[in-house]
Amino acid sequence: MTTGTVITFYSYKGGVGRSFTLANVAVLLARWGYRVLAVDWDLEAPGLHHYFKSVMAEEPEGGVIDLAYDFLAGATHPRPHAVRVNVEGNTLSLLAAGRNDSSYTERMQRIDWEDLYRREFADFLERCRAQWTEEYDFVLIDSRTGISDIAGICTAQLPDRLAVLFTANEQNLKDIVDVVRRADTARDRLPYDRPRHLVLPILSRLDSSVEYERAEEWRRRCTEVVAPFFRNWLVKSVPEDRMLRHLTLPYVSYWSFGEQLSVLEEQVPSAGQVSFALETVAAVLAQQFDRTDVLDDNRDAYVASARDRHRGFELDLLVSSPRSALSVADRLVEELRGLDVRVERSSSGDLEILERTSELAEHLCLVVDRELSRWQVTEVERFLRHTIGPDGGQRRLFCVLTDGTDPEDLPGFLRNLRHLEFGPGVARELHGMITGAVDRDTDALRNAASALRAVPERLPSVGRLSLVEETVHGMATALDNGDLAALRDFSADLGVLSKSHADDGRFIASHGLLADIKTLLDRIDRRIDASTN
Secondary structure (H helix, E strand, O other), X not given: OOOOEEEEEEXXXXXXXXXXXHHHHHHHHHHOOOOEEEEEEOOOOOOHHHHHHHHEOXXXXXXXXXXXXXXXXXXXXXXXXXXXXXXXXXXXXXXXXXXXXXXXXXXXXXXXXXXXXXXXXXXXXXXXXXXXXXXXXXXXXXXXXXXXXHHXXXXXXXXXXXXXXXXXXXXXXXXHHHHHHHHHHHHHOOOOOOOOOEEEXXXXXXXXXXXXXXXXXXXHHHHHHHHHHHOOOOOOOOOHHHHHHHOEEEOOHHHHOOOOOHHHHOOOOOOOOHHHHHHHHHHHHHOOOOOHHHHHHOHHHHHHHHHOOOXXXXXXXXXXXXXXXXXXXHHHHHHHHHOOOOEEEEEXXXXXXXXXXXXXXXXXXXXXXXXXXXXXXXXXXXXXXXXXXXXXXXXXXXXXXXXXXXXXXXXXHHHOOOEEEOOOOHHHHHXXXXXXXXXXXXXXXXXXXXXXXXXXXXXXXXXXXXXXXXXXXXXXXXXXXXXXXXXXXHHHHHHHHOOOOOOOOOEEOOHHHHHHHHHHHHHHHHHHHHHHO
């Protein structure tokens, strides 16, 4: 069973828009169909409840500080203190810092966190964490700033991921890398199974509207400082500076007044609006930091994949046809239905169907008669902007040519496709292309997972250990690049390297290798789950 992901939003200094970012990302993820819990652990300066005030079902009667009092009263599991936030009927809950009344400050200050930990409060938090990740897909924690016991709970013990916010000045940049290093060191000392942090750096409130050159200079400076955060998750072909550009929240003065949810007002944002950048951040979290090469190549498709993950397609295939080839398209549709394919014909020129093409069907098949019609060009353009499916897999474009159509006359983006000629057996061939690719891909992923799980904790030689490390790295790169053929080859190599020998057991696999294997297994398991559900 897949459990939820805990993500702490952290900033070394205040005033960077951390709570604003968390609240809006929480709303986006909930709107996209994920179950989300927002937790306000900034106990000395709580503020998340202000963002959700207009959409909360009720005022919080308790919160994080009450977890401590529950524990002191003998509770073995967390009591229900979260309140529902109404966002388009989806699951979003808020666990506030505590009840917002005159007694809050005194109750908060009475908590002795060091004494709580001596009484095994850490184990109680683990049970809280287990319950939250069972009930929610994402648990977003708003941590207090600086270095403290509370910040340590939020950055070391609880999270799977860190989202680190900073602004373009030396005060924000100075200690941000050191704080993450401290958190990793603290995690290594924990008696709980936690892989190394994946860190999402978010450059916040960058104003490039007036001082463009200075903004670019500071963006380069920020990239240099946070580059280490990208090393264990960014696809190698994507430059750090370009990724940070995707993860930059622009300064918009309108949103600096009060506590506002911009994503509720900017439901279909355009580039340059803060909600556009917030969608990108939410999509990276929803995609579990994966497929960043696709984000760099096609941001809209990447966001659409995260947004549409919980929405199935009405059709497996939409067949697009000009009016001159309607009879050909109708025969193709009829034969495909006989093979249990959910398929409809789209007559290019039907504006209503044209508007729905990118969301109606998982795949698109063009029936081309001599040349691609103007309407079909528009239809394809809309489809290609959303070429990642809800499961993270690739939506596919197929091309069937009528008799006498010359492939050399097709537009460049169609020439590289495999062209099918209409005739007997073409429907069965198309059916095989739609269904067979998924099966082969899933088999490759399952083989990779089996090979990774078979890696022993001890190996017979340093050389063997080094080869295993290189092979695991190769598998990660192959997965990054979508090269499943290479993934199969590396999986076979890893299987051979993992076989036991008479003298095995002298050299222990490093913590880094085991963490890399676990991270890679998590990614592969998510893809297998997505392709089979």
